Amino acid sequence: MKTGHIIKLETSRQCPVTVGDGLIEHLEEHFDFSGYSSMVLITDTIVHRLYGRGVLATLKATGKKVSLFTLPTGERAKSLSTVERGYKFLLSNNVDRKCLICALGGGVVGDTAGFIAASYLRGIDYLQLPTTLLAQVDSSLGGKVGVNFKGKKNMVGSFYQPTAVIADVALLQSLPPAEMRHGLAEVIKYAIAMDEGLYRILERKEDNDFSAAELKDIVRRCCRLKAGIVEIDETEKTGQRAILNFGHTVGHALEAVSRFKGKSHGEAVAVGIIAVAKISQRLGILKADDVERIKKLIAKFELPTSCPGVSPDALINAIRFDKKTTLGQTRWVLVKGIGKGITDQTVAEEVVGKVLEELCR
Ligand SMILES: NC(=O)c1ccc[n+]([C@@H]2O[C@H](COP(=O)([O-])OP(=O)(O)OC[C@H]3O[C@@H](n4cnc5c(N)ncnc54)[C@H](O)[C@@H]3O)[C@@H](O)[C@H]2O)c1
Known part of the structure; x- marks a missing residue:
């Protein structure tokens, strides 16, 4: 057996x-x-x-x-x-x-x-x-x-x-490799928001070719992380489950705007993670070195790190209308170090706008 x-x-x-x-x-x-x-x-x-x-x-x-x-x-x-x-x-x-x-x-x-x-x-x-x-x-x-x-x-x-x-x-x-990459974007999400050990495993990988043993380890780690969060906030009431949305605020906005059509959810989340890293850096809670590390990892797995040609204004609008927005205020999941996501953060729209302009260039 x-x-x-x-x-x-x-x-x-x-x-x-x-x-x-x-x-x-x-x-x-x-x-x-x-x-x-x-x-x-x-x-x-x-x-x-x-x-x-x-x-x-x-x-x-x-x-x-x-x-x-x-x-x-x-x-x-x-x-x-x-x-x-x-x-x-x-x-x-x-x-x-x-x-x-x-x-x-x-x-x-x-x-x-x-x-x-x-x-x-x-x-x-x-x-x-x-x-x-x-x-x-x-x-x-x-x-x-x-x-x-x-x-x-x-x-x-x-x-x-x-x-x-x-x-x-x-x-x-x-x-197919593209589907594998989409899943990897979610794995990277867990690693940056919750599990530095998982991040190191991904960082050590030299290619996109995962053995069954490596996949078992990765899937098991992610399931354990998700189970831990779902157990304490099963129906998204207390706010703890929001950590799983790391990278998804800009990710969902990208999926909603037409210029990013044809790209996958995983690709949108990858850019969303970069956006959050850069916002966190601008707010002084994440080091520039960590932003570079995150960018390097995402690029290594052939996921996008920017969204040239997309309108930053359209993205801001889409973020305002995200269904997870509460009382008109977007609650961000930011990051203060690898494996250290923080939920329920507010960010001035000006800061978000500056980062989106950079990513859309
Ligand atoms: N419920 C949740 O908590 C939650 C979380 C994240 C995403 N989602 C949802 O998940 C959906 C995306 O899921 P997905 O990325 O798995 O996409 P998918 O279900 O569309 O599958 C992607 C493609 O891969 C094919 N496929 C599936 N397994 C295969 C295999 N083993 N070998 C070869 N081909 C295979 C499918 O036929 C499909 O064409 C979205 O609708 C998203 O909203 C839900």
């Missing part, structure tokens, strides 16, 4: 997070399917082609009824119309409350399937089987589920914890 490292996530529902290499081949050894009446596998077309058949076979070997609901790939699938199709699918398959939804895929599948699970029959269990680095280190745990609405990201959703998360780093072998 391939063993996984188990992180206990103690939230409103207990959610063990298992991280390992080669777990998916023997899923039944890592999750107890016995209490369920049936299973529905939700995945996207690419992931289905790669891993769907194997997972379906494992689920069918339990002797339960198993059905498959496939989403198209990409962010557009994260919509209310997909959710409605999902409800119709579940209804036509007579899915009852004892059914388990298995979400096999990246963040798009996880967020959408999780929202279907959260709302169908007022909530049925779901298992997260993340297949991208981003999903393994971030989106699959923490219980944020939902879809985009009227062009706005994650506008409709809920906090609904999965029954378990099983992150198999072997699945990352087939991930």
Whole structure:
């Protein structure tokens, strides 16, 4: 049996997070399917082609009824119309409350399937089987589920914890390099905001080629960091969970402005991290050397460190309308050293403007 490292996530529902290499081949050894009446596998077309058949076979070997609901790939699938199709699918398959939804895929599948699970029959269990680095280190745990609405990201959703998360780093072998980089942006986020040790691991890496052992270590560290935060602020009430948004204020703004279209969330977050580092430097809390170190690391992983051609004014406007803005005041997550993010900071718009002008040049 391939063993996984188990992180206990103690939230409103207990959610063990298992991280390992080669777990998916023997899923039944890592999750107890016995209490369920049936299973529905939700995945996207690419992931289905790669891993769907194997997972379906494992689920069918339990002797339960198993059905498959496939989403198209990409962010557009994260919509209310997909959710409605999902409800119709579940209804036509007579899915009852004892059914388990298995979400096999990246963040798009996880967020959408999780929202279907959260709302169908007022909530049925779901298992997260993340297949991208981003999903393994971030989106699959923490219980944020939902879809985009009227062009706005994650506008409709809920906090609904999965029954378990099983992150198999072997699945990352087939991930295109660009997707790997997007996930790395989130890993870098954890490192700068919360974990200097992780930062050093990334800094020591000479290339983008991660072994399974390295990935296991990275995913495990990130899951532990996220679990620690989610446990103390499960529904983003106390403000502690905001540390996970490090780099995302400018990142989200970049995603909202048209000139950055075609770039990914990871690329936007990378530039957002640089913005925060520079703002922190201007405020005198981060050393110039650290800003350079951060820039070097981001560039090494072939992520952007600026956004030439984007309008700084458009970015400022987008920041003002970010859904995480409270009472018109943006609360920033800044950094005062590697591994030392600080939440709930206000920054004069003039300082933000100067940094954005630099980055957009
Ligand atoms: N819920 C949360 O807390 C949270 C946190 C961060 C991001 N998100 C959401 O996550 C989404 C992005 O997730 P993502 O980056 O995983 O994108 P994604 O789900 O779109 O996956 C990216 C692409 O990789 C393919 N793919 C997935 N696994 C693969 C594999 N093992 N091998 C080859 N190809 C594979 C997919 O088919 C897709 O084409 C966004 O919608 C974002 O809002 C949610």
